Structure formats: structure tokens, C-alpha cells
Amino acid sequence: MIKIRSFLHLFGIASVLMFSISACDQRGVQYAGYYPIDSLVSSQVRFLTEAKASTQKVAMLGEKEEKQTIQPKDSTGWMNELDIFHELKTLNKPINVGAYKVEDGLTDSRSNLKIKTIVTDKELPVRSMKIYYYGKPENVRRIEAQFKEVNSLYSSTRFLTMEFQDVYNKPVLSSYSVNGGQKMFLGDTVVFSVKGNIMLQ
Template identity: 70%
Template sequence: MKKVLFTFRLFATVGILACCISACEQRGKYDQGYYPVDSLVTAQIRFLTNAQASVTKFAKLGEKEETKTIHPVDSIGWIDELDIFRELRTLNKPINKGAYKVEDGLPDNKSNLKIKTIVTDKELPVRSMKIYYYGRPENIKRIEAQFNEVNSLYSSSRFLIMNFQDLNNKPVLSSYSVTGGQKMFLGDTVIFSIKGIVTLQ
């Protein structure tokens, strides 16, 4: 199990380093664009930190599984947990203006929710995003997105989900998941999944 955790953390570290490098290069180059993902994640980090929330994580790497509960003591802990969703902000880069087709108010045939879809047929990191909401766009219930990444270290494809509950007329993160595969160059593809269940105090 220790070997599995080390391998998993190695992949995570490589991904975080790559994201940090990219974030530093792109800082200040984003606006609200198609959807304010950055602002949404920042608001969730702030709320969950103040609420002293915890998260139970179910991680699977290949055939190995691990479950643990984390109690982040400050915002840094929640940044570590949720920063991967900030990667979706790449769709808001000015260079991507007009690259996505947007449709809003679409009915969800499985619920009473409406859907806003943001989709592209171009080879961009964010291939698609769906925002599920009730009544008004501010009443977010779920976000789904497909994110692909290729750099000098690895290539990966991830499907990201964030689920929200209503608390005092504000959306609060209740669970999230990241599933996909990652291939180190000159290495094998590793299939992984992470699911987090958020508990408020």
C-alpha cells in the first residue's frame, strides 16, 4: 500500500508542479469568459475553510484503493483538494473567445434542472463543460467537465464533477470526483479515480 501511495503522490506532485508552472505563466490572463470557475472555486475554499469542513476521500489507482478522512486546518488544505478544478478556467483565456459553442436553458431529462453547455470541437484542454442549475443560473447543482492535458512530462484525460447543495440560498460543495487516465512518457497508462464527500460541522 505504501508503494501505491508513493506512486499516486508522485503522479499528483508532477501534476501539481505542472499546474503551478502553468498558473504562474497565465496569471492575469483570464477573465470571467464563458464561466467564472476560478471565482466559484475560490468561494468554496473560503466557505469550507470557515465552516471547518472535512472531506472523506476514496482514491483508486489501478487495482489499489484507499479511503481516508481529511480535516483541513486552513485554506491551503482546501486549495490542495480543489485546485484541480481551477484548471477549467483555461476555457476563459482570451485566445479561446469564440472557440466554444454555448447553449443555455436546456432541459435535463433526468431531473427538473436546466443545463448550460459549453463545448468545443477544437483540441483545447477543456473539451466540454455542463452546468446544471435549478431555476436561476446562480442555483448551481452540478458541474461536469472533460479536461485533457499534454505536456513534456505526461498526457492525461480527466472527467471532473462537482456537486452542490443549497445552504442559505448559496451553493455549497457537497461532493466531487476526478476520474481518468494518466500516461507518463515512456511509461504505462495509469487509471485513477478520486471521490470526495464533504461534511460540514
């Protein structure tokens, strides 16, 4: 079974960053984070579980390709399937207050969507995030993010994408992808990708 987390674990590039993103008091101002990616993923997990959705997946490692269709049985299954996107919540750590530059209401030249950008020039795991939305931020249509991990064994850069479509006036995840490469120190770079297309009942 191809699970994004399991797939990346095989090559030593998926680490779960555990921390609390609870709001903290910053000089009397309640800090709510840069973007509620945690809540968004959790709401998608609930919807996809209730909808008995499935996903068609294609995973590639170098020249090797594997295809599979899976239907997670419960919310735990969907959470495991999408947990790679939970890594993006690191940008909401209280210690990162002021570390990112945020611009909102930008115009997308290729569509009628607006864009919110969250970018840092610091050596943080989440280097950038773009949220494309229609009308208001709650109507998200696409999320793009760059995640970089460096340790004593390897360096890894991942480009994460989530696509949404409108279902009953709510954004529902329609596809997701992880693309990137891992370079072992004193070794070659391994290129990988995982793409999932979600099918609703």
C-alpha cells in the first residue's frame, strides 16, 4: 500500500514534527498563527471519511513508478494519508511570530482567484506557502508550499500541493501531490513524487 508517509519513510525523508500550536499571548495580542492548515486538513479528513472517498495514487522514485487505488476505512486512515501536510503547521509555532512576511489579496494573473503569500528568508522548515482562494480565504482552491529539511544525514526539499473544488459551497480536497528530492551527504540526489486524485462516492 502506498502511503505518502510510508513512502517517504523508506528513504528517510519524512519526520513528524511534534509540537503545540495552541494560541499564545504576545504582549496582550492573541496569536492564532499564519494559516490554519491543521484545521483545514482535519476538516477534509472528516468529510472524506464520511463520503467514503477513495484516492488514485501514483508514486515515483527515480524511474520506478507504482500505481494504486485505495479507500481509507476510517478517519485514522485518511489522517495517515494526509499527514505529510501536517508538517506545514510548523509555521504556526509561537516562536515563528514575525519570521514570515505575509501579503494578502494579491491577484492571480491566470484566474479570478486571490492569493495570500507567506514567505520567510530564514532557515525554517516551511520556506513558503501560497493560498489561492475565491472571494474570501475560507473558499480555498489551491495551496502550494515548500518544505525543506536538513540534518546530519541528508537534505530534502519538498513541494506540496493541495487542490480543492467547491462541493455544496464548501472546499473539498480533489487532489494532492508531493514532489521533491533528497540528497544524502556524500551521495546522489534521489528524486521522488507522489500524486493522489480523490474520487467521491
